[in-house]
Amino acid sequence: MMENPVDTSMMWGLLFLIFKACTLLGPLALGGVNRSQASTLSRITKWLDNIGHKLRVSNDCSAGITDVDKVKGDTVEVHKEIVILWLNIIMTLRKEERGKSNDIDRDQSAWESLSKIYNDAYQTIDEAVRRIEKVAEMAERQAHAMKEMTLLQHYLSMESMSKIILGVREEDTLPCNTLPVAENVCFFGRHAIMKQIDNHLTPTDTNSRLSSIALYGLGGIGKTQIALAYAYQKLNDLDAVFWISAEDAYSVQLSFSRVAVDALKLPAAHAHAHQENMLLVRNWLQTIPAKWLLTFDNVDSCEVVDNYWPNAKHGAVLVITRDEVIATLPIDTGIEINGFDVNEAADFFLQMASKRCQAKDERNAALRVAGELGGLPLALNQMAALINARKCTIADFEVMNYENSQSKPEPLAPTMNFVNLLANAANAIHDNDTTNVVPGLLECATSAFLECVEEDRDELIWAFIQSMKAMYHLTTSEFSRSEGEMTEGLEIRQRLLAPDDLLISLGYSWLGMAVGGQERYEEGLDLLLKAGRILEGPAGDIPTRKLVWRYNTSRNYYCMGRYDEAEKLLSAALEKANSWYQRAYGHLTFASLRMRMGRIADAKTHVDAAKDILETSEISARFSWVSSYCAYRAGVVAIAQGRVVDAIEETEKAVAIGRYVKVPTGILSRCTHALSKALAMEPSRQGEAERQRIEARRLRMQMPCGGGDLDDESDEAFERLVKMDHR
Structure with missing residues (x-):
């Protein structure tokens, strides 16, 4: 066997060329090959071509895998099958040459035997290459996630936060743990598995590399109990033992917050700043020379490993999952847990x-x-x-x-109170729904409403559900769908509420945004102005409502080219803004207006003002969708001014933070498009620019609206993918 996959590929390529030459040259190549023999060579050539393709895929994938042990077995399997198949082809042709068999094309049994050997070999090779592709895909995704996390920590000044963390005396917080339940004194058996875990993980050695292991198997098989038993076994030897519930993204965030706030008591941690707390804990794991064990329980998605894996040089990670596929990169190894005999x-x-x-x-x-x-x-x-x-x-x-077991209780019946609770929950989190739970809440609310007795149904609650759906579909760029839902909700409110009710004003505003999203700006303006007239009355007593209306209406104006009216409204809104959010957003809206007016230097002034507000505010300001939006605007301005380094840095930041706070796909595709343009400004980074261009196209294809005309890669095409308040 050759020393490496490249050598084997060269050998296989040469063999393929020899057979190809035999097929093309016929009698000249083999001293009088008849048509039947040429047909045989042609078939075998196709076989070699098919397997050669698989081998190229395997080699391409292996090139991106740093931990070759993960694919060593499959790589050997591929090469073994190739050699065995090649030997069988040679032996079959030799028999024909020596007259031990008649013409192979006419010898049905010989051909069937060789075909079966090929089919079996091809299936084995195909399965092995698919596994190699899977490992390569996970390795690439993990490398991408690590790169983005590094960018995030850089952009969010994690280095300065490290000083805050290091300022805490370890003896004040260590040892600590967040184990979810008391030790199970009735833990039974599993001695061999416990020994395997202990032999591999090295949480007590701060000089060894990060070690990790996954326990995988059916639900209820005892994986969590084994992990808990190991954690308690090591508790007295470690400085920190952390338990992360990983059923979904929100559970992961809550668990990291518990670590940051309750266990480590990090000064920069805040109870509800879950994403920021996660970064703080990751930074602690990567910078503090403590002995720690981190357990992820009930991992059902590779995203958990991708997004929350500690890029640390020491420590130990234990992963509990039902999915064997998850027990691969970056996890060192896995142990399948079976039931008791x-x-x-x-x-x-x-x-x-x-x-x-x-x-x-x-x-x-x-x-x-x-x-x-x-x-x-x-x-x-x-x-x-x-x-x-x-x-x-x-x-x-x-x-x-x-x-x-022969009888079951009747299921609970939904009530309007339950429906209202679901709709209010969706309303409470829709602005910061990093775990995408709003669609599920609204779907459940809709189903529960329709299950209620007809005479108990409250039409205003149905209007509330429709308006929440419309707001959600604005974020997914399904503007036509949003328009239909908001129209239905608004008609109910107009029939049942007073004409000057705040909810009717909000309905006009959101409907105007949905219509404007479809570039029907005149209709959108008419609806927004109706909302504004209502806000002149008692409904406008809430200052933030009028402020938001001014921002949204100003965008509609400048999308129509009516810059003077837009500037007048923006100036009035910015004058009343008092929170970091309102002020930063106002300056970014001004930057967008100035870009449309061709006043690039003024746009940069407003972007710099927004950046200063974000950088001098609390950490949640620097770790929000506004921060991603600010970086996008800064990148667009830098592109317009030809500042290559700034353009690349800002658009990279926009994509990294955007991915992490899970901005809508349309917004992320626009950020990625800007990054592609920025990279294309640098001659040495054309390959990266093309990859980002393809990624922007891929993101567009994922959008429910289809992403528009994919061949239109203009800035305007990407603007149409975002809702009005981001244009």
């Missing part, structure tokens, strides 16, 4: 059912239960708890359990 399961069951009423032959009864439950620890434990509660024998409970 029937005897272990019976012993475990008897130990857990300690308050049972004992009877003769209960060992056999325990074995029956263990067999029926497949040795699953969770199921056995729950069964034992029921037996303990009823203080019955195992055999008696088997009978009762069967009888009870």
Whole structure:
């Protein structure tokens, strides 16, 4: 076998060329090859071509994988199959040459035998290459996530935050842990697995590299209990043991906040600044020479590993998942957790059912239960708890359990209070929905509303649900859909509420935004002006409502080219702005206006003012969608002024923060488009520019609206992908 995949590719390529030459040259190449033999060579050439393609894919993928041990077995498998297939082809042709077989094309059994060998080899190679591709994909995604995290930490001045963190005396906060439950004193068995984990992880050695391991297997198999047992086993030897619940992105963020606020007590941490707290904890793991163990429980998505993996030089990470695929890069290795065998399961069951009423032959009864439950620890434990509660024998409970399983309680019926609660929850978080839970809340609210008795349905709550859907679909650039939903909600409110009600004003404003998003600016302006007239009355007593209306209406004006009216409204709004959010957003809106007017230097002045506001405000300001938007505007201005370095740095920042705070796809595609343009300004980075251009196109394709005409890559095309208040 060759020393590396490249050598093997060269060998395979040469063999392919030889066969290709034989096919093309025919008699000249092989001294009188008949048509039948040429047909055989042609078929074999196609085989070699197919496998050669797979080998090229394998080599391309392997080039991007730093941990070659992850694909070593599959790479060897590919090369082994190639060699075996090649030998079989040679042996078959030799038999033909020596007259041991008639013409292979006419010898059906010989051809079928060789075809089967090829098909089996190709299937094995294809499966191995697919696994290599999967590892390469995860490696690339992980490298990309690490790069973006590095950018985030740089742009958000994490280096200065490190000084704050390091200013805390370790003896004030260490040792600490966030283990979710008390130690399980009834933990049973699993000695071999515990030893495997202990042999691999090195949380107590601050001089060794980061070590990691994944426990994977079916739900209820005992993975979490094993991880908890290991954590408690190491608790007294470590400075910090952190437990991250990873069912979804929000749970991960809450867990990191608990670590930052309750365990480490980091000075810069705040109870509800979940994303910022996560960065603080990651920075702590990467900079403090402490002995730590970090556990991610119930990981169902590779995004958890991609987005929250600590880029540390020491420590240990334990991952619990049901998905074997997740137990790959960047995780060192994985251990499959299986259920107890029937005897272990019976012993475990008897130990857990300690308050049972004992009877003769209960060992056999325990074995029956263990067999029926497949040795699953969770199921056995729950069964034992029921037996303990009823203080019955195992055999008696088997009978009762069967009888009870034949009937089920009626499901709960939804009420309007429940529907209203769901809609209000969506309203409360829609501006900062980093975990994308709003669509689920609204879908559930809709279903619950329709399940309610018709005479109990509150039309105003239905209008509320429709308006929330419309606001959500503004962010996904589904402007036509948003228009329909807001129209339905507004018609209900106009019928049931007073004409000067604030909710009607809001309905006009949002409907104007939906219409303007479709570039029907005249209609949008008419609706926004109707909202403004209502805000002149009692509905305008809330200052922020009038402020937001001025910002949105000014954008509609300057999209129409009516710059004087836009400037008048913007100036009035900025004068009343008092929070960092309102002031930064106002300056960025002004920057957009100045860019449209061709006053680039003035646009830069407003961008610099917004940057100064964000940099001198709390950390949440620097870690928000406004920060990404500010970087985008700064990058666009830098592109217009030909400042290449600034253009690349700002647009990279816009994409990195945008991805992390999960801005809508349309906004992210526009940031990526700007990054592509910035990179294209640098002659040495044309390849990167092209990759970002393709990424922007890919993001557009993911949008529910289809992303418009994908061949139109103008700035205007990307502007149409974002809602009005970002144009």
